[in-house]
Amino acid sequence: MPGKYSKPVYVLDLPWQIFDLAIVSALAFFSAAFFWSRSVEGSFGILVMLASAAGFATIFYGSFIEPRRLRVRRYSVGAGERSLTVAFLSDIHVGPYKGRSWVRHVARKTQALKPDVLLLGGDFLYEKAEALPHLAPLKDMRAPLGVYAILGNHDEWKSRTEALAWFEASGIPLLHNRSARVEKDGASVVIAGAEDDWYGETDLAAALRDVGMADLSLVMLHNPDLAHPSAALLQARSGKTVFFSGHTHGGQIRLPFVGSVMRLPHYLGRRYDRGVFSFDGVPLVLGAGLGESGPRARLFCPPEIVLVTVRF
16 A cells, blocks of 8 residues: 555656746846846845846856756775675656656766766656656666666656556566565675655565575665665664665755755655765765756755765
């Protein structure tokens, strides 16, 4: 049954055109204010000029430049003599803002990093299944230990049937409440995933059945709300485990010293936006994602490929 471990965080669900109209209107307002300020003498005119220029630059940069500034964020977790490199991609959100060329760019940059395993953490769609063909470059991605995926809430919400069919045809395994076992230099590695808890049917007992029973386990949980109950199920198991989540977009629009200006879509608290955290001794790698939902903007939170060196 859906929603066993968390419940949806409802946000204002407006058509993307409304957000774009708001951006264009804001840019027009600041442009008009800038040119008006040139006719105003004195310090007030200068103040209006500077404020309007700053407002225009911030909105233009956040809407059209930063969302295309792809970066690689690197983390190292664990300890031990052996290591494995994981590339984690999440929240691509193909649709009105991001399309095939963006996915191709992400895929090429990821492949150049030569990860041992590639994990795709869900939310491939903005909303409509018609955008699924834009994901085609993902089909050509390769890693020595394989490429694995789970769906996110955006995929499950309105396009579950189409998304499941697309991944079945793509050859990329969907690890929904199940796992796969591979080997790395003689070490056993379990790669597992849970189905989305908002609109899918999460079964953590099934998803984690083999987790902690190998030298290393990598677990995809699209929503970080699943980290607490997952860690609780693993307390008696000795194998090294790492969780990977997306969903938050890192806050998407952030301010220095403040963090996200919008509510994060989970119940863990504001500090759980991006980075590495620990749940009962199990590290959680929380990525900021590659696409946008709601407005097309990102600010102080560029899209990222997460590259993790796991030592065990």
